[in-house]
Amino acid sequence: MCGFVGWFDEGAAGYDAATTIRRMADAIAHRGPDSEGFYADERCALGFRRLAIIDLAGANQPLFNEDGSLVLVLNGEVYNYRTLRRELIAHGHAFTTEGDAEVVLHGFEQWGEAVLDRLRGMFAFALYHPAKGELFLARDAFGIKPLYWHAEGGAVVFGSEIKALLAHPRVPRQLNERRLGHWLCMEYLPDEETLFRGVRKLPAGHWLRWRDGHAEVHRWF
Numbered sequence: 001m002c003g004f005v006g007w008f009d010e011g012a013a014g015y016d017a018a019t020t021i022r023r024m025a026d027a028i029a030h031r032g033p034d035s036e037g038f039y040a041d042e043r044c045a046l047g048f049r050r051l052a053i054i055d056l057a058g059a060n061q062p063l064f065n066e067d068g069s070l071v072l073v074l075n076g077e078v079y080n081y082r083t084l085r086r087e088l089i090a091h092g093h094a095f096t097t098e099g100d101a102e103v104v105l106h107g108f109e110q111w112g113e114a115v116l117d118r119l120r121g122m123f124a125f126a127l128y129h130p131a132k133g134e135l136f137l138a139r140d141a142f143g144i145k146p147l148y149w150h151a152e153g154g155a156v157v158f159g160s161e162i163k164a165l166l167a168h169p170r171v172p173r174q175l176n177e178r179r180l181g182h183w184l185c186m187e188y189l190p191d192e193e194t195l196f197r198g199v200r201k202l203p204a205g206h207w208l209r210w211r212d213g214h215a216e217v218h219r220w221f
Contacts (some may be wrong), residue, residue, distance in 0.1 A: 002071035003031030003160035004061070006046040006126055007168060008135045008210055010154055015169045027164040027169040031075075037061050039071050042127050044135065048073045059099030065109050066094055069131060072108075074101040074144045075160055076123030084118060099160045101125075113138070113207055116220045124156060124202075135210040141221040143204025154213035162199055172198065 017040050025036055025047035031050025034208035038173035039046040039062040048061040063072045078084070081100035084107055089095065093106040100121075113136070122144035127136045137158060139147045149158040150171045157168045165171045174197040179189055191204055192200045202208055205221030 001031045001051045002049060002075040003028040003048065003164070004048045004075055004124075004126060005159035005164040006044065006073070006128075007129070007155060007157040007170070008044045009156075009170070010043055010213065020126065020168055022165045023051055024159060024173050025166045027167045028159065028161050031160060035060050039128075041130060044071075044091045044130070046071060046073050046126060046128065048097070059097040059101060061098070061101060063102055063105050065105055069129065070105060070109055071128045071130070072101060072105040072125060074104055074123060074125035076121060078103060078119050078121040078123060078141065080118075080120040087166055108136070113218075113220065116207065124160065133211060136207065137202055137210070138207040138220070139202045139204055141205045143201075147202040148194065148199055148207065149202060149215075151210075151215055152198065156210045156215065162194060162196055166196070171196075174198070 021038055021040060028049055034050050035050045037060050042090055046062050049214045061073050076192045078100040081103040084103045088110060091110055095102055104125060111162040116138055122140045124139045126146035146160055148162050148165055149156055150165055155170055157165050157171055159165050166173055176193060176197045179193050182189060183195055192203055199209050206217055206219050209216045
């Protein structure tokens with residue numbers, strides 16, 4: 001199943017990053033019993049819980065590209081990853097794992113967001129570009145893999161489950177009363193909103209680019 005958490009925050013001095021990212025990852029420990037991994041710099045933090053399916057020993061995350069300029073966490077499966085891997089090797093990319101997540105990493109490096117059109121599978125991922133100060137989130141065409149986000153004060157917090165976001169001090173634990181009636185009647189919210197105020201679902205087949213304190217959301221499918 002796997003799961004990931006993280007944030008991009010230019011003003012993160014108000015809380016301890018190491019404690020916060022671990023608390024967020026612990027909230028989704030049930031999604032990944034096999035291993036955990038973390039990345040953090042002065043603006044961005046990523047956490048990952050892994051359920052090992054492919055390359056059981058070697059494909060731990062977060063993953064880095066050849067020169068360390070991109071960092072990726074991914075939840076999901078890419079069914080055509082072997083075909084894409086061969087194509088990327090032909091383009092000169094060097095792989096260090098046998099997993100499908102690294103194919104997404106190098107695919108983004110090669111094709112940018114156009115890599116999404118090449119992926120066949122179910123996935124959600126976060127990709128961070130430290131030099132550009134840019135974060136990229138994406139979700140598969142049918143929304144099989146979950147991805148939630150909250151933006152406030154020039155910062156964005158995200159993760160595979162809402163409970164992970166609520167473990168971050170920037171995310172308020174406030175009920176979205178306006179949508180409660182719909183949930184009680186239908187047990188489902190059809191749009192981007194959730195039962196927690198300010199926490200949104202990234203829609204199926206969409207990507208989100210975060211830079212300069214603002215989100216750009218785009219439908220790719």
